[in-house]
Amino acid sequence: MKAKVILEGRRVASGRAEGEALVSSEGISFYGGVDPETGKVVEKGHPLEGKSVTGKVVVFPTGKGSTVGSYTLYRMRKVGTAPAAIINKEIETIIAVGAIISGIPCVDRIEIEKIKTGDKVVVDGDAGKVEVKS
Amino acid sequence: MIIMLLTKEEKDMLAGKHGNAVKSSMNILVSLGEIFGAKRLIDVSSVQIAGVSYHNLGEAGLEYLSDLAKDGKVRVLTTLNPAGMDMENWKNLGISPEFAEKQTRVIDAFKRMGVITTCTCTPYFIGNLPHFGEHVAWSESSAVAYANSVLGLKTNREGGPSALASALTGKTPEFGMHLDENRQAQMIVDVKAKLATVPDFGALGYAIGKKIGKKIPLIRGVDKASVEQLKSFCASIATYGGTALFHMEGITPDKTAVPQDSITISDEDIEKAKKDLNDADEVDLVAIGCPHLSLKEVGEVAHMLKGKKVRKETWLCVARPIKRIADQMGYTKMIEDSGAKFACDTCMAVAPLKGRFRGLATDSAKGCFYGRGSNAFKTKFMALPELIEEATR
Numbered sequence: 001m002k003a004k005v006i007l008e009g010r011r012v013a014s015g016r017a018e019g020e021a022l023v024s025s026e027g028i029s030f031y032g033g034v035d036p037e038t039g040k041v042v043e044k045g046h047p048l049e050g051k052s053v054t055g056k057v058v059v060f061p062t063g064k065g066s067t068v069g070s071y072t073l074y075r076m077r078k079v080g081t082a083p084a085a086i087i088n089k090e091i092e093t094i095i096a097v098g099a100i101i102s103g104i105p106c107v108d109r110i111e112i113e114k115i116k117t118g119d120k121v122v123v124d125g126d127a128g129k130v131e132v133k134s
Numbered sequence: 135m136i137i138m139l140l141t142k143e144e145k146d147m148l149a150g151k152h153g154n155a156v157k158s159s160m161n162i163l164v165s166l167g168e169i170f171g172a173k174r175l176i177d178v179s180s181v182q183i184a185g186v187s188y189h190n191l192g193e194a195g196l197e198y199l200s201d202l203a204k205d206g207k208v209r210v211l212t213t214l215n216p217a218g219m220d221m222e223n224w225k226n227l228g229i230s231p232e233f234a235e236k237q238t239r240v241i242d243a244f245k246r247m248g249v250i251t252t253c254t255c256t257p258y259f260i261g262n263l264p265h266f267g268e269h270v271a272w273s274e275s276s277a278v279a280y281a282n283s284v285l286g287l288k289t290n291r292e293g294g295p296s297a298l299a300s301a302l303t304g305k306t307p308e309f310g311m312h313l314d315e316n317r318q319a320q321m322i323v324d325v326k327a328k329l330a331t332v333p334d335f336g337a338l339g340y341a342i343g344k345k346i347g348k349k350i351p352l353i354r355g356v357d358k359a360s361v362e363q364l365k366s367f368c369a370s371i372a373t374y375g376g377t378a379l380f381h382m383e384g385i386t387p388d389k390t391a392v393p394q395d396s397i398t399i400s401d402e403d404i405e406k407a408k409k410d411l412n413d414a415d416e417v418d419l420v421a422i423g424c425p426h427l428s429l430k431e432v433g434e435v436a437h438m439l440k441g442k443k444v445r446k447e448t449w450l451c452v453a454r455p456i457k458r459i460a461d462q463m464g465y466t467k468m469i470e471d472s473g474a475k476f477a478c479d480t481c482m483a484v485a486p487l488k489g490r491f492r493g494l495a496t497d498s499a500k501g502c503f504y505g506r507g508s509n510a511f512k513t514k515f516m517a518l519p520e521l522i523e524e525a526t527r
Contacts, residue, residue, distance in 0.1 A: 010169070011168070012165065012169060013165065031190075036192075036194060066190065067184070067185065067273070067293030067294055067295075068185055068190045068191060068192075068195065068294070070293060070294070070295050071185070071191060071192065071194040071195040071198055071294070071295070072192070072194055074194050074195075074197070074198050075192065075193060075194025075195075075197065076194075078194075078197060091169060093166065093293055093296065094293065096165065096166060096169055097162055097166070097293060097295045097296055100161060100162050100165050101158065101162060101198065101295055108169075
């Protein structure tokens with residue numbers, strides 16, 4: 001019997017998605033830090049360097065870098081390299097706007113320490129909830 | 135569920151009754167309002183949009199803009215930040231035809247939406263100049279600092295998509311800098327340093343920004359400051375600190391409560407800032423106009439360059455309307471006869487220059503930051519007369 005944990009947070013961008021968690025202890029800059037054509041993290045020295053965010057529920061503390069990052073998420077959604085959903089500890093405008101314009105479910109104010117890479121996660125963007133099936 | 139109070143019209147906009155571009159714009163604004171605790175949306179009278187250079191936008195941004203341009207039209211006066219090239223004279227500045235084609239498509243998408251397509255970081259020099267106290271939605275960190283502080287407008291630091299959303303709806307969520315309680319100074323900065331030149335004010339912005347970060351300062355001890363000096367200061371403090379607003383006693387118009395804590399800026403702090411911004415031995419690009427040059431600065435440069443020849447690539451970054459007046463005044467001929475070039479609609483921070491030059495000389499502290507970061511230049515930071523000396527040597 002596997003444990004199931006519900007984490008409550010705040011709605012950022014609506015929609016529901018399920019996927020495997022990819023957790024980063026550091027912030028992510030989608031502009032410059034992620035290659036929109038491959039979905040891979042390319043920032044030198046980043047904990048997720050070389051890993052693909054495509055189809056994953058990407059979990060990280062907060063966004064960083066250029067506001068152009070919102071457009072990068074939009075591009076990724078169009079070419080099919082976007083994450084399935086985004087979970088942040090504290091949202092800022094780059095990720096928020098990127099998720100909203102791209103239709104990527106997104107919640108914040110989540111205790112992200114309780115999610116491990118590889119966990120099966122369901123994100124409910126409308127309710128602002130995350131279900132973790134480890 | 136939406137907690138914010140929306141009017142009937144706003145609800146209709148969100149429901150898609152005013153078209154797709156309005157619907158998706160309202161979705162952005164309402165979502166941001168909910169996240170940042172706004173109680174309602176308020177009207178804005180002016181918008182400045184960043185995220186114009188194809189160098190930064192890429193195919194993603196171009197697609198987004200083209201989608202919105204299908205049925206989006208701006209509802210308030212809206213101007214644009216610099217593009218990645220001079221929209222008319224790009225060949226002369228070494229831009230590739232492939233880049234020019236993409237950049238032109240970006241500008242065309244904005245034009246279809248009714249955006250004024252003169253591309254400048256100084257919208258206040260070309261007629262986007264609301265009056266004291268008005269709510270606006272501006273992006274471009276130097277213009278935001280200038281708007282909030284020097285002009286007494288009220289704006290958050292918008293990103294490209296949120297500013298465009300405000301342009302297409304005439305609305306912004308009421309939080310942050312739109313509320314007087316968030317516009318009060320948090321730290322006194324006593325300036326005990328001599329300030330004379332534009333780089334002195336750039337160095338002041340650097341020194342304060344590095345010390346207090348995003349805090350709102352009440353700056354005392356600056357007797358006078360020209361528009362050009364304030365423009366440079368705004369760009370620098372926003373780049374190195376991140377504040378959207380400062381108060382400068384006797385110079386800026388907003389009232390503020392007086393905070394408890396204070397720091398001092400001395401001559402040594404200014405010298406240290408200048409030293410930090412100087413790391414180039416050799417210069418192969420002299421660029422001025424970050425933020426874009428005022429009419430007065432263009433006139434000064436014209437008279438300094440008259441009868442001389444530049445020996446290094448020399449760029450004057452300006453808004454096109456300012457260049458048109460320079461044409462009329464004969465400044466353009468004086469400048470171009472020396473071999474210096476106008477770079478209208480663009481600047482050294484957003485043009486794709488990486489690999490083309492190694493050492494940048496400029497009077498802009500912000501220009502040093504972006505020259506180093508985006509273009510991997512080393513920099514020399516100096517005042518206008520020395521820059522002309524450097525260019526003509």
